[in-house]
Amino acid sequence: MLKVRKKDKVVVLTGRDKGRTGEVIEVLPKENRVKVRGVNIVKKHQRQTPTQAGGIVEIEAPIHVSNVAHVDPKDNKPTRVGFKTLEDGRKVRFAKRSGEVIDL
Template identity: 65%
Template sequence: MAKQMKIRKGDRVVVLTGKDKGRSGEVLRAIPKEDRVVVQGVNMVTKHQRPTASNQGGIMQIEAPIHVSNVAMADPRDGAPTRIGVKIDGERKLRVARRSGEVIDR
């Protein structure tokens, strides 16, 4: 059984390594089977798109998946990278920023 990813769609993350180091963005898509996430405006690649009935085609810039180990959650308090912990509140599990202790879940 694969380990559960603590980063989900809609989370604000900071890139830790690679050409986009230091940039932050929102997670557009999480791919748990491959341990990857797609972050808005990060890891942009060029794709040549053939024209179809719905789009005109051409050379497009799209976001490629990045490994989840290369990103960290942005702390809700100041936006710096932080690890994620779990706090149990009654019967609910809440994600908590280790750096500031603030609850991340909506």
């Protein structure tokens, strides 16, 4: 089970885009990969179709989930994520660095 979900704020830990932050735009759980907005941009040669122009387009390529970490809501630094159950019975994710609840 992945601890990263769509619309989470993450920071890249390793690779060419190390230190960059962005929002998760897609999660690929079968491949253990995520797509992050503005990170790991690659150029793709796009063939022209009746609805779309051809040419070279830039898209976000997926990166492995182990290379990203959640951004702590309190101090904007990388943090690990844990699960806990609230008094009302909801299971939520929380930042281990500050104890702040990530899910709303």
